[in-house]
Amino acid sequence: MEAEETLAVPIEEIQLFIETVKGCSEYNFSDYSVKSLSRRLEKVLIDNKTTMANLVTKIRNNKDFLEKTVRDITVNTTELFRDPKAWHAIKYGILPQFKDYNTVNIWHAGCSTGQEVYSMLILLYEMDFFHKANVFASDINIQVLEEAKKGVYKYRFNIEYLDNFDKVIKENPYNPDEHTDVPYSKYFDINKVNDIIKMKQFLVAKPVFKKHDLVKPENVFYTKFDLIVCRNVLIYFNFDLQNRIFDFFHDNLFDSGFLLLGMHESMLGPITAKYDKRGLIYRKK
Numbered sequence: 001m002e003a004e005e006t007l008a009v010p011i012e013e014i015q016l017f018i019e020t021v022k023g024c025s026e027y028n029f030s031d032y033s034v035k036s037l038s039r040r041l042e043k044v045l046i047d048n049k050t051t052m053a054n055l056v057t058k059i060r061n062n063k064d065f066l067e068k069t070v071r072d073i074t075v076n077t078t079e080l081f082r083d084p085k086a087w088h089a090i091k092y093g094i095l096p097q098f099k100d101y102n103t104v105n106i107w108h109a110g111c112s113t114g115q116e117v118y119s120m121l122i123l124l125y126e127m128d129f130f131h132k133a134n135v136f137a138s139d140i141n142i143q144v145l146e147e148a149k150k151g152v153y154k155y156r157f158n159i160e161y162l163d164n165f166d167k168v169i170k171e172n173p174y175n176p177d178e179h180t181d182v183p184y185s186k187y188f189d190i191n192k193v194n195d196i197i198k199m200k201q202f203l204v205a206k207p208v209f210k211k212h213d214l215v216k217p218e219n220v221f222y223t224k225f226d227l228i229v230c231r232n233v234l235i236y237f238n239f240d241l242q243n244r245i246f247d248f249f250h251d252n253l254f255d256s257g258f259l260l261l262g263m264h265e266s267m268l269g270p271i272t273a274k275y276d277k278r279g280l281i282y283r284k285k
């Protein structure tokens, strides 16, 4: 565990929570970042108007409550074309390398409600890789996966999606004069009255979504990958778990396969010897 510091929930209570969950379920939060766990647990305690002692009792006795609590302590924030700079790295630095491949296998690990997956599918379509791509996506939280499978999102709440779309799909950051006119309706329908953005069926039908817990080093898709996208997930884990996952990704990438992390995530220590890094992009050595 990380060095002790002022935490929103005392370390003993966090440990009690971790041990309780480990004892009565398949989940293991031992290697999650204590700081982030403490913030999430504080919110859970406030929302449930309860104490840790009562929370763990309820977790032990009520499977549904356990699942709900697990959902509540994982952060599911995501967007369409989140961090356009990362998508520029994919568009100009990674996908062109697959030009001569017959198939391209892409895994979104920790995909949340799926906006990242639909962003990838749209980009693949624009770049003419859609037909040869196999897109896999996973998350520990089955509720977000159910939403991801539907591809229906709130419109007003996510209005900046269109701006991100324009930056990645219509504009070229390396050439301000370039502008590709791609109508939104090619990829999703916007219903302002009902406040909905709905991904087109040909996108919704493409990805394979599965539950997967990154704490467990198992490959639930039984294939290797040309690109693994794991953004804004490892930030919630401690250094040891991050490194085990980087090793696991390395084993499950094809030779010279790519790994893309979140804008504020990076590799440190001996594991870096297994990857080449260029800008935001990691490549298996």
Ligand SMILES: C[S@@+](CC[C@H](N)C(=O)[O-])C[C@H]1O[C@@H](n2cnc3c(N)ncnc32)[C@H](O)[C@@H]1O
Binding pocket: 074, 075, 076, 077, 078, 079, 082, 109, 110, 111, 112, 113, 116, 138, 139, 140, 141, 144, 212, 213, 214, 215, 230, 231, 232, 233, 236, 262
């Ligand atoms: C902040 S979201 C990131 C979503 C998306 N990758 C993005 O960058 O927009 C983090 C996701 O990681 C998932 N997650 C947390 N712990 C996980 C684990 N052990 N295994 C797989 N997914 C996990 C959460 O359920 C959540 O949906």
